[in-house]
Amino acid sequence: MTIWKKTKHPGVRYKESRTRRYKGRAERYYSVRYRRNGKSVEEGLGWESSGGINPNYCARLRGEIVSNIRAGRGHQSLKDRREEEEAIRDAKQREKQAQKRDKTSFDVLAQHYLDWSRNNKKSWKQDETRYRLHIKPSLGAMPIKDITSWPIERLKQDLKAKGKAPQTVLHCLALVRAMFYKAPLWNLHQGSNPVREATKEHKKFLTIPDASRLEFFSHEQASALLKELRTRNLQLHDMAFLSLYTGMRAGEIFKLQWADINLEHGIITILDPKNDETARVFLAPQVKDMLQKRRPDRVKSHSFVFTDSQGRKLKEVSNTFDRTIQKLKFNEGVTDRRRRFVFHTLRPTFASWLAMQGTSIFEIKDLMRHKR
Missing domain, CATH: 1.10.443.10 (Intergrase catalytic core)
Known part of the structure; x- marks a missing residue:
């Protein structure tokens, strides 16, 4: 039979373990009791060895809960409090990830894509060559979040200015588009695809002149x-x-x-x-x-x-x-x-x-x- 012992703090009690020892005596497991909606509620906080769990700590948490119940606000149970803390931790983690994404360069996304391409595409060597020679010099060092339709338009104009064939320009733009479509899978970008946005702004953005050979040797x-x-x-x-x-x-x-x-x-x-x-x-x-x-x-x-x-x-x-x-x-x-x-x-x-x-x-x- 479990024997609960009172502390000097109202609503805080503990039980002693028969097997666990802490600081030369039987370890104590603390819980708090309070009333909510006319019913008695008891919630366990844990063993002393969990860190910082003692009568004073338990009394302070119980006081918060009782005060919130009376005022009708905030967490009104230890469960509510734990969920709030977890939500705060998740929000901080998401913010940390977002800050990391904000600093992530396009080259990181490109390397993820090229690794995927090696295992899934027969044309992976062409992907690597196009990125290294034509795309990386323009976009590689840019943060992913800063790549909008304008840098994509500039990439297209730069390639044309260098005398690259229309088909080469198209292949490069299509490769960038494919990289952005894959980005959410690696949690590197959650926004819109800038190549798609450029296509919305200019319907012929991915249209190239007819490059068919019009001559043949006699x-x-x-x-x-x-x-x-x-x-x-x-x-x-x-x-x-x-x-x-x-x-x-x-x-x-x-x-x-x-x-x-x-x-x-x-x-x-x-x-x-x-x-x-x-x-x-x-x-x-x-x-x-x-x-x-x-x-x-x-x-x-x-x-x-x-x-x-x-x-x-x-x-x-x-x-x-x-x-x-x-x-x-x-x-x-x-x-x-x-x-x-x-x-x-x-x-x-x-x-x-x-x-x-x-x-x-x-x-x-x-x-x-x-x-x-």
Whole structure:
């Protein structure tokens, strides 16, 4: 049977533990009693060892509760008091987090996003490159809370002023938008998405000019180009030859490994292409012959077909291509970038030559590996 003992303070009593010791004697558990709404209420405060719990402390808390009950205000029980204290602690914690968020730079959000991108997106390398080269210099050091539609507009104008392609500008803006959409998941930003706000203010903010190539190489131009490339850079010649007769993109050619090529059946397998669907390219006899000549006697199946001087995967088309175009004067007097001859012109040339031969639009669509 529990024996409660009174203290000198009204409404404060305690019981002694049979097993717990405190300062050389049985530890005491304190509680307070009071009346509310005509009923007797008793609430426990805890053991002495919890810290600061003694008769004087208990009497002071009971006095607060009784006073509040009489006045009809504030906490009117220990439970109410604990809930008030918890609410205050939560409010302080939220304020502390908000202050921390206010100082958090956009670079912190970007790193969170890029970590997520590495594990969830095939295009994570492009995300990293776009952020490092184009976005970070403008927004990286800015506090997230300070990024409104105006800094986003300024980013767009800066990229255009640097001569970046419209598609590159669009990709960068879309990446910033995606980062802000993810920000609430990491408790880094709770406000509106500034790219979305910029789009509301200017409906064509994310609209870019038509960048479709309007030109393609004639047979005579392609012949002159390949002849000149052969004398300057044989590997570049073979890359251009492959794109011209298969429609392969530069990025697909960079990633091409000997394991992807079946010379016996004349098929190239393109893994992880632009539209994310593995595709097969059928080789014309002249392309198959070119690849047979390129293939070393001893080759590792997973080695790249085209490499840099260190034997590593290529990252860009050699500027020898542009110098060759310049020498042949294919772009002389051309100001519209859509009409300029570049490496990518080889791909629409492949499609255009097929159309000129009478190939149906549906067959061309399949050969170009277009989704629509």
